Amino acid sequence: MQKLVQQRLKKLEAMPKLIGPVSVKVSDVPTGTWRYRRPVIRHGDCVKCGICAEYCPCGVIEKTEGKMVIDYTYCKGCGICTTECPKKAIDFVLESECNKEGD
Amino acid sequence: MPELDLVSKGMTTCQGCAMELIARAALEVLGPKTITMTPPSCSAIITGNGDETGWGIPCVQTVLMSLPAFASGVSEALKIQGKNDVKVMGYAGDGGTFDIGFQALSGAIERGHKAIYICCNNEAYMNTGGQRSSATTIGATTKTTPTGKKEVSKNIDFMLLHTPLAYQATASVGDIRDFKRKVAKAAEKDGPCFIHVMSPCPSGWKYPTDQTIAIAKKAIRSGMWLLWERENGKITINRKPADFDAIPEYLHSQKRFSRLDDETTEKIIAEARTRYQTLLKLSELELN
Numbered sequence: 181m182q183k184l185v186q187q188r189l190k191k192l193e194a195m196p197k198l199i200g201p202v203s204v205k206v207s208d209v210p211t212g213t214w215r216y217r218r219p220v221i222r223h224g225d226c227v228k229c230g231i232c233a234e235y236c237p238c239g240v241i242e243k244t245e246g247k248m249v250i251d252y253t254y255c256k257g258c259g260i261c262t263t264e265c266p267k268k269a270i271d272f273v274l275e276s277e278c279n280k281e282g283d
Numbered sequence: 284m285p286e287l288d289l290v291s292k293g294m295t296t297c298q299g300c301a302m303e304l305i306a307r308a309a310l311e312v313l314g315p316k317t318i319t320m321t322p323p324s325c326s327a328i329i330t331g332n333g334d335e336t337g338w339g340i341p342c343v344q345t346v347l348m349s350l351p352a353f354a355s356g357v358s359e360a361l362k363i364q365g366k367n368d369v370k371v372m373g374y375a376g377d378g379g380t381f382d383i384g385f386q387a388l389s390g391a392i393e394r395g396h397k398a399i400y401i402c403c404n405n406e407a408y409m410n411t412g413g414q415r416s417s418a419t420t421i422g423a424t425t426k427t428t429p430t431g432k433k434e435v436s437k438n439i440d441f442m443l444l445h446t447p448l449a450y451q452a453t454a455s456v457g458d459i460r461d462f463k464r465k466v467a468k469a470a471e472k473d474g475p476c477f478i479h480v481m482s483p484c485p486s487g488w489k490y491p492t493d494q495t496i497a498i499a500k501k502a503i504r505s506g507m508w509l510l511w512e513r514e515n516g517k518i519t520i521n522r523k524p525a526d527f528d529a530i531p532e533y534l535h536s537q538k539r540f541s542r543l544d545d546e547t548t549e550k551i552i553a554e555a556r557t558r559y560q561t562l563l564k565l566s567e568l569e570l571n
């Protein structure tokens with residue numbers, strides 16, 4: 181048995197490292213374009229508990245320099261963060277309104 | 284160079300998809316030294332197509348019938364190579380676990396390969412348009428049950444009680460910390476582990492996308508979804524259902540239950556109560 185395993189391992193080592201069709205790119209769809217509503221954090225009311233980041237399916241909320249930041253390139257605008265925030269510190273603003281304000 | 288996300292951000296899973304969050308949470312615990320695999324299902328959206336993938340770790344796209352067999356093979360190969368620190372994570376849907384992949388799962392568990400199987404239960408074949416599965420709750424409308432499903436769902440957790448799992452647990456996206464704790468536990472085991480996660484699906488269950496977590500929480504509170512784990516021959520209930528009478532509230536928060544009549548609602552409640560009572564009795568026993 182051990183001999184057989186050694187033989188097989190040798191064969192494996194002789195093979196090229198990549199076999200068959202492989203993915204070489206990371207999915208990078210700018211899903212932020214799907215959004216018709218935008219979550220906007222009111223930093224004055226946010227207590228930085230991190231619950232929004234924990235439940236964001238897209239993993240786009242991050243704590244940086246003591247502040248929660250949303251990556252709008254990928255935020256799909258599902259609204260889970262606004263619903264789950266215990267402080268209700270995230271407004272859910274229509275994208276059309278955001279554009280009007282120019283931000 | 285920026286650090287590679289273990290699960291990429293720009294993926295085409297729907298807005299508010301619980302399955303996406305479960306994948307992120309699992310890999311947050313398991314870390315980069317993990318090999319994953321997905322069968323055809325919504326989780327295959329993460330694996331991607333063509334030369335693109337959403338996983339920042341090695342992944343395999345399997346066939347629907349036999350993800351656990353793939354996991355067995357990878358697990359044994361790692362063992363032969365002495366790579367004991369690499370984890371194997373199977374990431375399947377309910378169709379690929381309850382129905383089409385069940386025999387492969389039971390085989391892999393019986394043979395005792397070290398791997399973590401995560402079943403994201405969204406109660407239907409969502410990736411092909413939302414047809415019923417044996418995990419669909421009675422009364423729910425799906426593509427193939429337009430007037431509401433007539434049969435009660437298969438209780439896969441109770442079925443698996445009689446298998447030699449090193450660790451078995453139910454979890455929910457409504458309590459993500461509990462889920463992560465369970466993944467960490469599974470990662471420590473030297474055998475097959477099974478974690479069954481409730482994974483609400485806004486597209487198939489027909490509710491507003493911001494309600495994914497809220498609905499999962501309602502299911503836990505009302506006893507529609509029980510949180511428990513089994514290890515070393517003992518069942519531990521993690522959370523006692525607060526109020527079975529809150530089940531209608533859970534049901535009515537989703538349009539898939541809009542055709543539900545009172546009789547079926549009563550049946551669902553009665554079934555949930557019995558399930559919990561059975562679990563209570565089981566938790567008093569020494570299994571194995």
Ligand SMILES: Cc1ncc(C[n+]2csc(CCOP(=O)(O)OP(=O)(O)O)c2C)c(N)n1
Binds near residue numbers: 408411
């Ligand atoms: C043997 C086989 N039968 C049918 C299919 C078609 N198919 C692809 S995905 C899928 C649905 C899987 O449903 P589930 O496992 O619940 O995952 P979900 O999409 O709901 O996440 C089906 C039936 C297939 N790929 N292989």
Ligand code: SF4
Binds near residue numbers: 226227270
């Ligand atoms: S959940 Fe609310 S309070 Fe907590 S960090 Fe997020 S925005 Fe701030």
Ligand code: SF4
Binds near residue numbers: 240258
């Ligand atoms: S709206 Fe959804 S995707 Fe966007 S930050 Fe909130 S939870 Fe994440």
Ligand code: SF4
Binds near residue numbers: 296485
């Ligand atoms: S259909 Fe449901 S499970 Fe599939 S990607 Fe969409 S929300 Fe997620």
Ligand SMILES: [Mg+2]
Binds near residue numbers: 405
């Ligand atoms: Mg499914």
